Amino acid sequence: MAKLSSIQWDVTIIGGGPAGFFAGIRCAELNPELKVLIIEKAQQTLGKVLISGGGRCNVTHACFDPAQLITYYPRGGSALRGAFTRFQPEDTIRWFEKRGVRLKTEGDGRMFPVTNSSATIADCLRESAKKAGVTVQTGTSLQKVESLSENGFRLEVRNEVQEFHLQTKKLLLAAGSDPKIRDMIKSLGHAIEEPVPSLFTFNISDKRLEGLSGVSVESATVKMDSLTQRGPLLITHWGVSGPAILRLSAWGARTLFEKKYRAVLIVNWLGDTSFDKALEVLQRHKDWQENTRKKVSADPAFTQLPARLWKQLAYFVGEKNWGDISKAEIRKLAEELTMGNFEIIGKGQFKEEFVTCGGVRLDEVNFKTMQSRVVENLFFAGEVLDIDGVTGGFNFQSSWTTGWLAGTALASA
Numbered sequence: 001m002a003k004l005s006s007i008q009w010d011v012t013i014i015g016g017g018p019a020g021f022f023a024g025i026r027c028a029e030l031n032p033e034l035k036v037l038i039i040e041k042a043q044q045t046l047g048k049v050l051i052s053g054g055g056r057c058n059v060t061h062a063c064f065d066p067a068q069l070i071t072y073y074p075r076g077g078s079a080l081r082g083a084f085t086r087f088q089p090e091d092t093i094r095w096f097e098k099r100g101v102r103l104k105t106e107g108d109g110r111m112f113p114v115t116n117s118s119a120t121i122a123d124c125l126r127e128s129a130k131k132a133g134v135t136v137q138t139g140t141s142l143q144k145v146e147s148l149s150e151n152g153f154r155l156e157v158r159n160e161v162q163e164f165h166l167q168t169k170k171l172l173l174a175a176g177s178d179p180k181i182r183d184m185i186k187s188l189g190h191a192i193e194e195p196v197p198s199l200f201t202f203n204i205s206d207k208r209l210e211g212l213s214g215v216s217v218e219s220a221t222v223k224m225d226s227l228t229q230r231g232p233l234l235i236t237h238w239g240v241s242g243p244a245i246l247r248l249s250a251w252g253a254r255t256l257f258e259k260k261y262r263a264v265l266i267v268n269w270l271g272d273t274s275f276d277k278a279l280e281v282l283q284r285h286k287d288w289q290e291n292t293r294k295k296v297s298a299d300p301a302f303t304q305l306p307a308r309l310w311k312q313l314a315y316f317v318g319e320k321n322w323g324d325i326s327k328a329e330i331r332k333l334a335e336e337l338t339m340g341n342f343e344i345i346g347k348g349q350f351k352e353e354f355v356t357c358g359g360v361r362l363d364e365v366n367f368k369t370m371q372s373r374v375v376e377n378l379f380f381a382g383e384v385l386d387i388d389g390v391t392g393g394f395n396f397q398s399s400w401t402t403g404w405l406a407g408t409a410l411a412s413a
């Protein structure tokens with residue numbers, strides 16, 4: 001540690017996550033003269049990369065148009081617009097390919113290493129940092145930071161055995177959503193948008209969903225207040241999940257937090273089929289089946305719906321045949337199919353990706369350089385910023401982009 005303290009560091013990066021590594025590598029590769037240090041409080045770096053995407057690491061998304069890409073960010077999209085013109089998924093793919101890691105695209109646009117192992121990504125980042133001459137210190141955490149204006153920063157850090165000080169000319173905070181770091185950032189004079197969870201599933205206790213855990217619908221439309229999303233929906237033990245729900249949770253993260261995760265979810269199980277259209281199809285189906293003895297519950301009028309789900313949405317018809325149901329019942333069925341109301345009673349965890357929204361206020365950061373507009377020589381990258389994306393590789397992409405931009409700016413003496 002005496003060695004670390006005795007060096008006057010040019011660049012110190014707090015956080016050995018994807019944003020910190022990308023910045024450190026970029027900076028050291030551009031300017032090998034610089035002394036670049038990454039400090040990581042955990043015993044190993046890149047912890048989230050290793051557990052990401054169910055152990056496969058959803059590195060980025062096959063979306064190469066910055067204007068479209070920003071629509072996947074409930075917070076931070078407009079700030080990222082320019083940033084993505086400088087470094088976007090295409091650049092991420094090239095960056096990894098240049099270092100021997102090939103990515104593949106899945107049907108829904110998510111991109112993973114061809115090895116299907118997040119260790120491939122972590123190993124590549126660690127190896128690249130080593131090659132570029134970046135010093136990485138694990139098991140060491142930033143405790144306090146003091147700005148010395150044009151002379152840089154004095155850092156108080158601690159490892160298992162002792163506390164010591166470091167001097168650095170430039171400082172990059174890439175410590176994710178750590179609450180202590182937020183307090184330090186506030187102490188430096190920056191404003192923070194308070195953190196709340198994003199990307200979660202909805203807890204719903206409703207007879208219509210009972211026993212349907214594992215049943216999915218390919219394209220449902222889900223609404224909550226003024227928010228609407230369409231996509232796959234999965235029924236779980238606790239309620240609902242799947243891309244449509246996760247996207248709704250991300251866009252509604254702040255509102256739902258304020259409402260203590262209680263709200264009404266409106267589900268159109270038929271995607272974009274309107275109530276009137278559903279009514280028409282149901283009436284036609286009834287006319288065809290009028291003289292048969294087919295039970296409504298056993299004879300779905302919409303083939304795209306799983307039979308078990310249809311049966312439960314038609315619960316109120318009981319054992320009736322198609323020929324015996326009333327006009328009012330047909331209307332009710334159309335309503336259940338296209339605008340079913342479900343009460344959200346809490347939030348569940350989406351195990352493949354946890355994300356927090358909130359962080360450093362974006363108007364206090366220059367997105368060309370990721371430099372603070374408040375404190376000289378201070379930079380930010382990654383989840384420490386008030387940026388978050390929906391699930392699909394967008395969160396890593398914002399870390400790659402902001403890390404790369406910060407690293408580029410940090411390299412200039």
Ligand SMILES: Cc1cc2nc3c(=O)[nH]c(=O)nc-3n(C[C@H](O)[C@H](O)[C@H](O)COP(=O)(O)OP(=O)(O)OC[C@H]3O[C@@H](n4cnc5c(N)ncnc54)[C@H](O)[C@@H]3O)c2cc1C
Nearest residue numbers: 015017018019041052053058142176354382383393395396
């Ligand atoms: C289970 C899970 C799965 C995920 N899967 C995906 C996915 O497949 N695709 C995707 O795009 N996104 C995924 N994400 C989100 C993604 O991991 C984050 O967006 C990304 O890791 C943010 O990178 P970062 O470098 O900003 O922060 P982090 O990865 O959080 O890294 C910050 C680092 O800073 C360290 N640190 C904190 N405080 C201090 C301190 N005081 N001193 C020193 N070090 C400190 C932390 O220990 C940490 O290692 C997933 C997240 C989780 C939790």
